Amino acid sequence: MSEDLVRRMAALAVEVGANVQPGQVVGMGCRPGTEPLVRAIAEAAYRRGARFVDVGWYDPHVKRARLRHAAEDTLEWVPPWYGERARALGEMRAANIALAGAVAPGLFDDVDPARAGRDRLPSIREFTEVIMSGRLNWTVIPCPTPAWAALVHPDLAPEEALARLWEQVAHICRLDEPDPATAWAARGRELKDSAARVNARRFDALHFRGPGTDLVVGLLPTTTFVGGGETRDDGLPFMPNLPTEEVFATPDPLRTEGVVASTRPLDLAGTLITGLTVRFAAGRAVEITADTGQEVLRARAAVDEGAARLGEVALVDSSGRIGALDTVFYDTLLDENATSHIAIGAGYPMGAGAEDAERVNTSAIHIDFMIGGPEVDVFGRTAEGAEVPVLIGGDWRV
């Protein structure tokens, strides 16, 4: 990739994504291989007046050593300073920038899945809580690395694969627009309009129908689709994900019923989950099967009461830039914005009204998986039981 492209990606993360403010501390979450973008983001943040950029690194190879050799009863232990850092970032109203991308796919394939499921790092409960509290302005953006590029474009030579992935990511992130900030503002307005149209219908549930999928996701009385950007609890706007092509909401954790087949593979921090099918009853994932990674996902879904219930339902129409590329990126940030998806685990408070705040699902985990696509249609079920087309063949009908 060119230095200029890296610099523009950094500017997007700092100015449009996290919207870093003068005097802010900026937390980062990164992995080896992302150094060029990390350094460019640090420079952009300091130029914008950041007080300090604290780069947190996560190396999946070090985690692999733990999963293979550490004593069984230590695998859930997390150093207390990890949580202290997260809480302090919240207290300071810090910014946070995380870099997404497949890390080291298949790295844990020869690890006992039950052991892999017990170590949830780099995800930590306190950070999830701080994110959910609305005290951070934060963003997750993709950062191509040679390892990720090799996974997505296995037929290309290493340098070509990396260049091709950067090109795709630049397109997806609208860096090929004259002014990416303006382009994202426009796309944000479109997403807010779509969300408003869905919300106006006050559906009681959404019904997903497609190959292997017949799933009804019950909604709360105040379930609210949001998207196209958020605001911190004090009103500071930011874009939690770049790219973002979704409108998402917090469903009723007690009322999901039926079967759903995942339409894209999911890379769960080194474990590739393919051929996933989940059966829900009374809101709980009571049966999880997969061609690969089944035990790891089962272990995650068992970490607490909320881990087997839905925290998110998201609708993605076909007008976004990711689905059109017809590429599996093996990375949730990109793949979830290619198509409609659901997530088990913690729900976002902003996806429902304050009256239902107590009913939003809580959990230490939040795992998205992709269930949409051109063959999966989405209907809204009204309080009276009628079904109204919402997304048909990927196109909005509301």
Place this chain on the structure above:
Amino acid sequence: MSEDLVRRMAALAVEVGANVQPGQVVGMGCRPGTEPLVRAIAEAAYRRGARFVDVGWYDPHVKRARLRHAAEDTLEWVPPWYGERARALGEMRAANIALAGAVAPGLFDDVDPARAGRDRLPSIREFTEVIMSGRLNWTVIPCPTPAWAALVHPDLAPEEALARLWEQVAHICRLDEPDPATAWAARGRELKDSAARVNARRFDALHFRGPGTDLVVGLLPTTTFVGGGETRDDGLPFMPNLPTEEVFATPDPLRTEGVVASTRPLDLAGTLITGLTVRFAAGRAVEITADTGQEVLRARAAVDEGAARLGEVALVDSSGRIGALDTVFYDTLLDENATSHIAIGAGYPMGAGAEDAERVNTSAIHIDFMIGGPEVDVFGRTAEGAEVPVLIGGDWRV
């Protein structure tokens, strides 16, 4: 380098250096480029029963962005969780393994030295305090990287330079011995014997004489030379530095007099300090001049009252493996073990008796610089004022 060499270096760090115990948390201090050794150390530590390996990464390029662009009044700020981590490692009686080696020499050459002097990271006060408290079993070992190899061997092609540096480091670390642990145990005994012979003389001061150097370092009544390994406050043995070729002691911070010329360049976290001369009066460094890096060192020496006074004096004879290579490594761990040296800043409590504990120098910094060599002779000054040869032409005379 070969994977086997990396694995043996990791085993040396874990088993001989830090002497990691089952159930221990292991902190690490690393920089980008050291990933192969970091991962091998994590594996070796977990195999030995470590509870958790917490790798702390420091990227000098991120620091460079701060030094160039952050607001002046923020440069001394350190996130509170850095200190909390250090204190927690102490409370847990953790192990710690830091990887040494020149990081990115000259990276800060175009940075305002006054600004560079205000940001002391990755060094933090709380970690220095924990190390001095005797609660950690810790080690610092060298880790060759391409950037360091290019600095030490600029005339070789990159791969040859890295291979040559690994070969030198392996030799210096006695990895070419049949059993490095036994070799280090033997060298440790030699160093302890040398220290005992110096201590038996109960010198009042040491007198360094050579080109540009005429320095008298006053000793405390209980100043005690130590070396060849330490023990944690509960008796657990460890080797703080590998390699180690020095015997060192804590001098009287009030009684250094004269002039000293550094005999090797010093890489101070990205700032190369060359041609250094320091004049001391009544224990204080009252004049610091250098061909390069002068202002950075002056700023460091001004951070607190103890920063301009000596915390360490160390004697290195010519029988070690580093001096014989006649190579400047631009890294304190290797260069300080090539030749006698002194350090401004915090003193080690074990370098003096408990009666003098209050007189040991305290500071947030500890910066070693090399003052010995074949042309610099060291004499011991007795209470009566007589001068006794200690190290002449690099050979012990006591």
